[in-house]
Amino acid sequence: MIGAIILVLGLLLGSFLNVCITRLPQKKSLWWPRSYCDSCHKTLSPIDLIPVLSFLIQKGHCRYCKTHIPVLYPIIEVLTASLLFFLYLQFDFSLEFLVHVYLVCVLIVLSFIDLKHYILPDVITLPSIVVGLIISIFTPHLAFRVSLLGLIFGGGILYAMGWVYHTLTKREGMGGGDIKLMAMLGAFLGVQAVFFILFVSCFLGSVWGGVCVLFKKSTRLTPIPFGPFIALATLVYIFFGIALISWYQNIFIN
Numbered sequence: 001m002i003g004a005i006i007l008v009l010g011l012l013l014g015s016f017l018n019v020c021i022t023r024l025p026q027k028k029s030l031w032w033p034r035s036y037c038d039s040c041h042k043t044l045s046p047i048d049l050i051p052v053l054s055f056l057i058q059k060g061h062c063r064y065c066k067t068h069i070p071v072l073y074p075i076i077e078v079l080t081a082s083l084l085f086f087l088y089l090q091f092d093f094s095l096e097f098l099v100h101v102y103l104v105c106v107l108i109v110l111s112f113i114d115l116k117h118y119i120l121p122d123v124i125t126l127p128s129i130v131v132g133l134i135i136s137i138f139t140p141h142l143a144f145r146v147s148l149l150g151l152i153f154g155g156g157i158l159y160a161m162g163w164v165y166h167t168l169t170k171r172e173g174m175g176g177g178d179i180k181l182m183a184m185l186g187a188f189l190g191v192q193a194v195f196f197i198l199f200v201s202c203f204l205g206s207v208w209g210g211v212c213v214l215f216k217k218s219t220r221l222t223p224i225p226f227g228p229f230i231a232l233a234t235l236v237y238i239f240f241g242i243a244l245i246s247w248y249q250n251i252f253i254n
């Protein structure tokens with residue numbers, strides 16, 4: 001029963017994240033005006049805004065002007081609901097669950113904005129760094145010291161990597177947004193998570209880069225947004241981090 005409620009809340013939350021993804025890069029208000037069709041600008045009624053169902057009933061078209069609605073909207077709603085459900089299975093209904101819901105929502109918004117616009121807006125990352133630090137003061141699952149160290153190492157390592165790359169190649173390698181995103185994740189998840197996420201995201205990024213070059217979709221120098229890889233690596237950490245770290249220690253250290 002609670003699982004079903006979480007799924008419905010997740011779909012509604014996903015619908016709000018769609019608004020964030022569309023409006024934040026345009027520096028528009030999230031609350032006003034009410035949702036409208038991007039093509040005919042008609043304000044949508046509540047019946048047009050039921051997550052996933054509206055899209056299915058109207059077969060992916062606006063009810064008023066019949067313009068095609070991006071399939072990404074229901075995908076993001078389903079993605080949000082599924083992740084919320086898995087977080088609930090992982091943390092039960094706890095403070096830790098709510099903290100992770102916030103973090104996952106921020107990562108979804110940042111990833112899809114990065115994929116489309118190649119930016120990670122400061123308006124999300126900077127306040128979230130502060131939120132992560134403050135949360136660590138009031139919650140038992142992460143000490144303030146660990147959170148602060150995570151912030152410093154997360155931002156610091158990426159800044160250093162970017163500096164070395166720039167010095168060697170004279171090209172911009174690591175965006176400022178990536179640095180702030182890693183600092184934010186450090187503040188939320190602690191210093192151990194920073195190293196894990198950095199390692200896994202670099203691995204995923206290089207595999208993807210290699211595949212793209214192999215299929216001639218890009219050259220070695222085509223920029224790829226790094227934010228989604230950091231987000232994916234963070235999900236791996238949240239759901240499998242402890243298991244993977246102990247597996248690694250068993251094999252390579254013991």
Ligand SMILES: [Zn+2]
Binds near residue numbers: 064066
């Ligand atoms: Zn329309």
